[in-house]
Amino acid sequence: MRKFYEAIVDHKKTVIVFFTIAMIISALCSTMVNVNYDINDYLPDGTASTVALDKMNEEYDMSIPNARVMVSNLTVAEALKMKEKLSEIDGVDDVTWLDDAIDTDIPLETADKDTVENYYKDNNALYTVTIDESKRIETVHAIRDLIGEENSMSGAAVNTAVAAEATTKEVKNIIFLVIPICLAVLFLTSGSWIEPILLLGSIGIAILLNKGSNLMFGTISFVTNAAGGVLQLAVSMDYSIFLLHRFQEMREEGQAPKEAMINALCKSTGSILSSGLTTVIGFAALILMRFKIGPDMGLAMAKAIFISLVTVFVLFPVILLYCYPLIDKTAHKSLLPDFEKFGRFVTKLMVPAVLVFVLFIIPCNLGQKENFFSYGSSQIFSTDTQIGSDTKKIEDIFGKSNNLVLMVPKGDLQKESQLSKDLHNMPEVSSILSYVDNAGAEVPMDYVDNDTLSKLISDNYSRLVLTVDADFEGEKTFALIEEIRALAKTYYGDEYLLAGESASTYDLMDTITKDNDRVNLIAIGAVFLVLLLSMKSLSIPVILVLAIETAIWINLSVPYFTNDFVFYIAYLIISSVQLGATVDYAILLTSRYMEVRETASRKDTVVETLRSTTVSIMTSASILTIAGILLWKVSTHGVLSQLGHLLARGTALSTVIVLFVIPGMLYIGDKLVQKTTVGSKFYNEKEDSLYKKKKYEDWELN
Structure with missing residues (x-):
């Protein structure tokens, strides 16, 4: 050296x-x-949720809903117009609201209360938004500009x-x-x-x-x-x-x-x-x-x-x-x-x-x-930050919620319908957006418009978008993921795929x-x-x-x-x-x-x-x-x-x-x-003392 x-x-x-x-x-x-900045991108390639996400990207033009946007003080008509404005933002792939679950032309009082309150409550409209991951930052800015600081948004895309x-x-x-x-x-x-x-x-x-x-x-x-x-x-x-x-x-x-x-x-x-x-x-x-x-x-x-x-x-x-x-x-x-x-x-x-x-x-x-x-x-931002505060506002009114996408082999609508019923029986599942839920198993696909059909049915899979009343992670959420996977397995063996932030976190x-x-x-x-x-x-x-x-x-x-x-x-x-x-x-x-x-x-x-x-x-x-x-x-x-x-x-x-x-x-x-140390030579006080004493005695004798 x-x-x-x-x-x-x-x-x-x-x-x-x-x-x-x-x-x-x-x-x-x-x-x-x-x-x-996306933690889920660092999952190993072979995990179930990663495989599911990759397959979904191949089969569909859109990914999992990854944001919730709440706008206050809106009538139903105004909420529908706001949905259109959100849909027109570059980077927004899809917006889901009440009109995707029921016919909003009928009086809401006659509709299922739980379904209505998943999307519209006390004049607050809650939209489930799918944001293009390659345009997250500019899209989130555009949404904020549209809804203003007084309204709220949360979700994985917003977090990132x-x-x-x-x-x-x-x-x-x-x-x-x-x-x-x-x-x-x-x-x-x-x-x-x-x-x-x-x-x-x-x-x-x-x-x-x-x-x-x-x-x-x-x-x-x-x-x-x-x-x-x-x-x-x-x-x-x-x-x-x-x-x-x-x-x-x-x-x-x-x-x-x-x-x-x-x-x-x-x-x-x-x-x-x-x-x-x-x-x-x-x-x-x-x-x-x-x-x-x-x-x-x-x-x-x-x-x-x-x-x-x-x-x-x-x-x-x-x-x-x-x-x-x-x-x-x-x-x-x-x-x-x-x-x-x-x-x-x-x-x-x-x-x-x-x-x-x-x-x-x-x-x-x-x-x-x-x-x-x-x-x-899900917990990376505290309530001291704007996004943490927004998340709390949304959860205080609509509760905790996140989305999971269950993909199953297409073709057997009766089996899908029974699976959907079993999923609805889970207390945490608040709504399901799927072909069998929205169009009905008895309705031929030829009668459904292509835009709606392409969101739910691909060349090889049927897609069920589940909204679940649960945290993004935790013991109860992880137990729910295990329950959904077990149920899907009883119907489709290993051919089903489950994607979503909670599945990825699991x-x-x-x-x-x-x-x-x-x-x-x-x-x-x-x-x-x-x-x-x-x-x-x-x-x-x-x-x-x-x-x-x-x-x-x-x-x-x-x-x-x-x-x-x-x-x-x-x-x-x-x-x-x-x-x-x-x-x-x-x-x-x-x-x-x-x-x-x-x-x-x-x-x-x-x-x-x-x-x-x-x-x-x-x-x-x-x-x-x-x-x-x-x-x-x-x-x-x-x-x-x-x-x-x-x-x-x-x-x-x-x-x-x-x-x-x-x-x-x-x-x-x-x-x-x-x-236990090779080559160590520690100073020995006793030996040194004896050496000095002997040296002194030799000096006296001389």
Whole structure:
């Protein structure tokens, strides 16, 4: 490696030119990366609901109704005119209202009350709208312009459109906020006024390179797009900090800048690569998920960390060599106190801290598995947002409702009619739009107009559009999906198809819950293996992985003990992210402990280790925590907001455990660590004392 680093510092201009060209290309490419905001698009290809959606798109010109629009203070005549206006909007494929279920020319008082009140109640008209997914944003805007702010709309298409626009704005706001806050943290913890700008600038280049290289994927998920840059900044900042501190140490020993940089690179390569590799593994574990947001984020973030490492080892040394005179000129006294007192304080608490830590392991591990989870997109917006408020208004008047489409082989209208009757007998099914319900099994298809017929009958299938009085997800909804599928199977075997947001969410739940244990075990096993090889120890990987995993369990058990729900996507992602990101702190502290322990006693080693590593750990942890808080507070998207919340709390918990518990675990297990670590040479106070005593006696005899 030394020859490689010598080549880097000898060709500084070449490095600068290469990265400048790469930045320009990446800036252009980043504008061409598409972002997908639809969670259901990331279901595995073979799931039942995905197959159903694909088949429906082949057979029919329209998809599932995906929006509800409520307009108040309308007469029946006005409601019919509003339906026409909605139908004329570009991007609206279909609008269903009361006139599709009954003859609105007759007095409504004579019609079935339940049917009427599904669409028209207290002068409020509720339309079921099918929006073209390729035109969601512009269509939702057009509907809003038509109905005005005082009226309401909700549904999957509206959720996705709002999420797309809001997240784009919020990501920019987060970046504008995180940069000055990160600078403030770095100014506080660095020894020069220019260092924070250099650190932030180098990682900013890495983020730009990663964003541009995402073009290789064509499209990335909204989670990756929103959280990727913030996570890359927060997670990989410490690599640059480690190298900078090593460079300063070498220069303080009197080495020339060029030689100091080469030596700093050689000495820090092991710890930086170990930290980087564990982080890459944490993200790469997501690639093994069947739920495609996992591979989407895993690939992009593993690449991001790799690019950050390349930037740290190639570009950042060159920047430091060009700018070290400026660093010297802008040097200032430390703004933080010496952490020796903090180290001595920890030695008084570390053993009790380990005992408390042990008490938390089992209940938190059990608690985090029993959370109430949300799997789909139905709860991503709170009632504090306009769409959340609109959804509540609609549900307060018309109740909860969503649509499912059951497709069965066409041809046997009598069988379809009996199936429809059985479906109507389900209390949750409020209405069915189908050929046998609206035209009647006894009416020949030749007598039905083609426009109506094409919505219900295709070349191979008959379509039953079910409106169900149920949440989009939850135990009752999932039980209903199972009941509908079981009923359809009794009539058609495996030839039926069921599509809809609830069906997709059911399959999403079924898919990602199976992903969890496998992904976590692989991530833990891989990180353990990296630590085993890099630390050459059997006990240290156990200590570090147990410490960080327990921090994850505590973090994820909080919603269980506070009776809050958790988005399962956030739950899955944070498990890998927190492990990969914060195990770096444990590696840094333990590496320094092993180094100092060669020349100092156990207690003195703990004090010196905390004195020399606390600033680095706190700097990185503060940035990661702040990034999480900003994502939590700024984002209106529930998944992103909760991911930020879990990231902030998880980082804080990991940091507390690294600074207070791991020192105690190393202190208590000192002999075990020495015996199970290859090449360890711990300082022995008794041997040293006997050696000094013997040396003194020999001196007296002479």
